[in-house]
Amino acid sequence: MPYRISSRTMVRALVLSILCLTGCVQDSPPSSKEHSISVLLELLRDEAPEIRRTAAESLGKIGDTRASDAILPLKSDPATIVREASVLAIGHLKPTVTDGVVALLTRALEDPVESIRQSAVVAIGEVEPGSGLLPPIVELLRSSDPAVRRAAALALLQVDASQSIGSLAAAGRDSDAEVRQAIVAAIGEWGGSGVSPWLRERLAQDLSPGVRAEAAYRLGTFSDSETKTALETAVANDADSGVRRWAKRGI
Numbered sequence: 001m002p003y004r005i006s007s008r009t010m011v012r013a014l015v016l017s018i019l020c021l022t023g024c025v026q027d028s029p030p031s032s033k034e035h036s037i038s039v040l041l042e043l044l045r046d047e048a049p050e051i052r053r054t055a056a057e058s059l060g061k062i063g064d065t066r067a068s069d070a071i072l073p074l075k076s077d078p079a080t081i082v083r084e085a086s087v088l089a090i091g092h093l094k095p096t097v098t099d100g101v102v103a104l105l106t107r108a109l110e111d112p113v114e115s116i117r118q119s120a121v122v123a124i125g126e127v128e129p130g131s132g133l134l135p136p137i138v139e140l141l142r143s144s145d146p147a148v149r150r151a152a153a154l155a156l157l158q159v160d161a162s163q164s165i166g167s168l169a170a171a172g173r174d175s176d177a178e179v180r181q182a183i184v185a186a187i188g189e190w191g192g193s194g195v196s197p198w199l200r201e202r203l204a205q206d207l208s209p210g211v212r213a214e215a216a217y218r219l220g221t222f223s224d225s226e227t228k229t230a231l232e233t234a235v236a237n238d239a240d241s242g243v244r245r246w247a248k249r250g251i
Contacts, residue, residue, distance in 0.1 A: 003023050010111065012063060012239050014200075017184075022167065023052040027251065033062070033064075036058075036062065037059065037062060037064055037067065038067070038087035040055045040058050040059050040062075040067075041055075041059070041067065041070050042127075042183055043093070044056060044059075044070055044071065044074065045125065046093070046095045048193075049077075049081055049082050049218075051130035052074065052079070052082045052085075052239075053079070053081045053082045053084075053085040054085075056071055056074060056082065056085040056086045056089045057085050057088070059071060059087060060089030060090075060091075060092035060093055061095070061113060062086045062092060062123030063092060064093070065093050065095050065096075065100065067089075067093060068093050068095035068101075071086050071089050071090060071093070072086070072090065072100070072101070072104055074086035075087065075107060075108055079087050080113050080115075080116065082115070083108070083111065083116050084116045084119050085112070085114055087105070087108045087116060087119040088123060088192075090104075090105070090123050090126075090127065090192065091119075091122055091123030091127060092128060093125070094127055095127070097128070097129045097130070098133075099133065100129065100150070102129050102133045102134075102137070103136060105120050105123055105124050105127070106120075106137055106140065107148065108120035108123070108142055109121070109124075109137065109148060109151045109152055109155060110140065110143070110148050110151075111146075113238060114147065114217050116153070117147065117148070117151040120151065120155065121154045121155045121158060122158075124137070124143060124155045124158055124159060126133060126197065127160060128159055128160075129159060129162070130160075130247070131160060131162070131163040132160070134156070134161065134163070134164055134235035135211055136153070137152050137156060138156065138157050138164050138167045138168075140152035141168070141171040141174075141183075142171070146174070146175070146176035146179055146246065147193035149171070149174060149176065149179045150179045151182045152186075153168070153171075153179055153186055154182050154185075154186075156190075157186040157189055157217060159249070160190060161186055161189075161190045162184060162190045162191070162192070163189065165187060165191045166188075166193065168183050168186055168187050168191075169183075169187060169195075171183055172184070172198070172202065176208055177207075177208035177210060178210070179213055180202075180208065180211045181208065181210045181211045181214045183185050183204055184196045184211055184214045184215050185214055185218065186214070188198065188214070188216075188217075188218025188219075188221070190194065193222055193224070194229050196219065196222050196224060196226065197226070199213075199215045199218055199219050200219065200226065200227065200230040202214075202215040203216055203230055203234055203242050203247070204230065204233070204234075207240070208222050209240035209242055209243055212234070212238065212243045213240070213242045213243045213245075213246045216231060216234055216243055216246035216247040216249075216250055217246045217249075217250065219231060219247075220246070220249060220250025220251075221249050221250075227250075228251060231247040231250045231251045232247075232251060234247035235247045235248050235251070
């Protein structure tokens with residue numbers, strides 16, 4: 001039997017489309033914007049997941065931070081499309097970053113759905129939590145799930161993780177090559193010249209060409225003689241053409 005959309009759902013969808021046109025795309029008088037926000041906040045509790053998703057997306061586009069408190073609980077919504085929309089909306093809204101906001105985004109990094117984990121990485125980069133709020137994300141580097149560890153490392157790449165370099169380096173021998181590459185990227189981004197020896201070691205010793213290439217790329221930002229020697233050695237000896245290419249660019 002074909003899927004049928006109820007008349008109520010069609011009406012609510014029509015309301016949302018009108019609100020998107022009047023409140024999200026075009027400039028609206030303050031009273032019209034307030035009305036749009038009020039209706040959208042109500043629709044966040046709608047029975048239809050498609051409506052909840054569109055309401056969250058629309059509120060994110062409007063950009064009124066007052067909607068954050070209403071959107072945050074949707075992170076626990078049973079519908080994947082709603083959870084993903086809510087995480088992205090929080091990134092657009094950029095609410096004041098609190099322990100609660102970081103806790104919810106950290107939970108999104110652990111979501112079983114890959115697209116939601118990716119959305120959480122983007123949202124964390126947009127809200128930019130300070131170093132004092134990063135420990136819950138850093139802790140995920142010890143997760144039993146490599147996909148979660150990878151998401152955590154990528155999230156730390158998006159923000160100033162200079163105070164978490166020690167924890168990142170400790171996780172740098174992860175069994176998963178993609179996790180190691182993300183960690184190398186984060187350390188190279190935020191570690192400063194002091195991480196050059198660690199990156200040189202990864203370039204010389206890691207078994208994954210992707211990790212070695214990342215290390216070569218990151219080392220290209222340093223100009224000390226030891227780094228130049230390490231890159232020249234990689235150009236001459238590395239078995240992977242991609243690693244040799246990035247090492248040559250870095251010299």
